[in-house]
């Protein structure tokens with residue numbers, strides 16, 4: 181094994197590992213980040229469509245994503261890297277009484293957790309999104325401070341910032357084991373050797389179960405496949421991300437927005453879930469989502485799709501991430517199970533992990549860490565997972 185020693189080793193240069201490395205390095209903790217792929221963000225990060233919302237149904241996810249929004253919205257101004265941040269907001273539309281009731285019930289939790297969100301009447305919704313099909317529209321929620329950015333450009337930006345401040349990266353290297361002594365982490369093994377460290381952060385996304393297994397730990401993270409697509413760029417006509425949570429044959433919700441360069445980016449949640457690590461596109465996806473999107477917004481029938489792709493959600497049974505120190509193994513931190521929101525959670529999680537490692541936790545962090553603790557019962561389900 182190499183004799184190189186690092187303050188912290190992060191497994192995974194993805195949506196969570198990259199901002200975490202950047203924020204740790206800013207605080208003088210120089211991590212080593214190891215990834216099995218050739219460059220930053222090649223796991224699920226590059227599959228994300230770039231939606232960033234604090235509109236969730238639990239306080240922990242709302243707080244983490246409010247912090248992420250602060251990072252994404254100020255990044256370009258503070259650090260100069262373009263990341264295509266746009267503050268278009270998010271809207272969850274209601275065409276049936278069921279969705280209106282469910283969304284209104286969540287409003288109270290969301291407002292109590294500090295989210296700027298309100299209910300828009302049918303007329304207000306049509307004024308915000310004139311392209312929506314008006315028949316049956318009842319209104320919906322609108323959170324104007326949510327937005328979007330480019331997952332690849334922000335991965336690059338976090339990577340650059342981390343390297344500038346002394347973080348090191350090893351790509352094309354796979355973590356294969358953890359070295360422990362008397363209940364403490366002392367190092368990590370890879371297919372190219374190994375490194376000494378007393379702190380390991382598992383940020384390995386859809387591969388988290390295997391990586392936890394190297395430490396003799398179990399996390400209930402199961403990957404499932406989701407597809408997305410993008411149209412050719414068109415003139416700006418759509419400001420917020422539109423989310424339709426009505427179920428239909430073969431799918432649960434779907435969501436889409438117009439990103440800064442003009443393309444419509446879209447994604448659907450299959451029902452039943454397609455469990456596994458298959459990242460090959462299917463022929464069913466495009467007709468299924470196109471039918472739903474054109475039904476909701478008829479003018480989209482004219483948009484030409486440029487490409488589709490498929491990636492993995494690292495799912496947990498309750499739809500919330502698993503974050504915190506491992507029980508029974510000193511020096512090991514779980515930062516896994518980001519489900520369909522790892523891109524938007526990444527900077528908030530990175531800030532939280534940095535506070536944990538610099539002993540600078542905010543008073544509110546205790547509640548977040550309790551809600552997301554590794555050993556919880558995983559009983560409920562986050563409504564907007």
Ligand SMILES: Cc1cc2nc3c(=O)[nH]c(=O)nc-3n(C[C@H](O)[C@H](O)[C@H](O)COP(=O)(O)OP(=O)(O)OC[C@H]3O[C@@H](n4cnc5c(N)ncnc54)[C@H](O)[C@@H]3O)c2cc1C
Nearest residue numbers: 192194195196216223224225229231355385491522523524
């Ligand atoms: C189609 C689609 C659309 C999505 N849209 C959004 C969206 O709009 N907004 C949003 O917030 N989220 C979205 N997501 C979800 C988001 O992409 C994930 O939640 C997020 O990328 C997970 O982040 P992560 O850091 O946990 O994992 P990743 O980004 O996958 O990073 C984990 C890294 O760990 C590495 N790794 C794993 N095992 C090992 C090992 N043994 N050794 C070395 N390296 C290892 C992997 O190579 C990988 O690079 C979407 C996902 C998909 C598939």
